[in-house]
Amino acid sequence: MRRMILVTIFAIVLSIAALAQEDQEGCKDHPLFSRMPNYYLSDCLYKEFDLIQFPVGVPNPDDNKTKLIDVEGKITALWYSLKEGVTPASALQIMRNYQNAVKNNGGSIESEYKGWCSGECNPTSGQTIPNGCTNWSTTMKFVKNGKEVWVYEQVTDDDGGAVNEYAIVIAERQSMKQEIKANEMFDALNKEGFIALYINFETGKADIKPESQAIIDQIVQMLKENPTLKISIEGHTDNVGTPQSNQKLSEDRAKAVMNAIIAKGINSSRLSSKGWGQTKPIADNRTEEGRAKNRRVEIVKQ
Numbered sequence: 001m002r003r004m005i006l007v008t009i010f011a012i013v014l015s016i017a018a019l020a021q022e023d024q025e026g027c028k029d030h031p032l033f034s035r036m037p038n039y040y041l042s043d044c045l046y047k048e049f050d051l052i053q054f055p056v057g058v059p060n061p062d063d064n065k066t067k068l069i070d071v072e073g074k075i076t077a078l079w080y081s082l083k084e085g086v087t088p089a090s091a092l093q094i095m096r097n098y099q100n101a102v103k104n105n106g107g108s109i110e111s112e113y114k115g116w117c118s119g120e121c122n123p124t125s126g127q128t129i130p131n132g133c134t135n136w137s138t139t140m141k142f143v144k145n146g147k148e149v150w151v152y153e154q155v156t157d158d159d160g161g162a163v164n165e166y167a168i169v170i171a172e173r174q175s176m177k178q179e180i181k182a183n184e185m186f187d188a189l190n191k192e193g194f195i196a197l198y199i200n201f202e203t204g205k206a207d208i209k210p211e212s213q214a215i216i217d218q219i220v221q222m223l224k225e226n227p228t229l230k231i232s233i234e235g236h237t238d239n240v241g242t243p244q245s246n247q248k249l250s251e252d253r254a255k256a257v258m259n260a261i262i263a264k265g266i267n268s269s270r271l272s273s274k275g276w277g278q279t280k281p282i283a284d285n286r287t288e289e290g291r292a293k294n295r296r297v298e299i300v301k302q
Helices: 002-020 091-104 182-192 210-225 243-262 288-294
Strands: 039-056 067-082 108-116 134-144 147-157 163-173 194-197 231-236 271-275 296-301
Touching (some): 039 134, 039 147, 039 163, 039 288, 091 108, 091 147, 091 163, 182 296, 210 243, 231 243
Antiparallel strands (some): 134 147, 147 163
């Protein structure tokens, strides 16, 4: 009887252990990548739109940090753990597996690090992939279905070189989209006196991205349909960077929008521009969602 009880308890323990090695509920592989054999999804994070920074190039010998590239878009972070009683992969094996997958899609390896540690050890800490705390890591980039995809894979192995866990972060680059019609803008101006627009610019610059030309066209249409309307175009930033640089950036972006409208036939006497820098946030700058809302151009009725 005692032996039967022990066998039953042992079977229950094995069953619990097997259950613990199943994929975390709600987690699934990214469709562009297959997992390594004998690993299961222990955790995951999905965001429809966010910003994350990818390390590229060689670390600076003075501070052991690298250049960081901002990527906005759909974010997927996946953590994989080794199943019990199976042979683990090596860190190099895992890294080469993902690099080869990217290369097979015509992509490039933007960085590769070994034995590098600087910064936090969580690949999605804040909105930045950290500068290190890993034995092996790599940043990769490729284009799939017309969309730029950035990938960061991070592995920490034990003293024997075996990998019990690894993580991969995938960002499918896209800009925050806003669809708004001329009549909706005009209604908002009459009701509120202003409207916040999310016009996408190149990072740190005043160059308007092509996907935001549709918003410019709607502003022009609104002005053509309402010939007595005068507006002020006012730029705002988040709090990343210095107040002085943000002030200049907001002014330059407001002028860029004004000049784009003038170029489409609107008389300059109906327009003015102004920058407020980071002084008038409408959301919490401690989160990327808040910072994205603060990076805006407002159209103000005069």
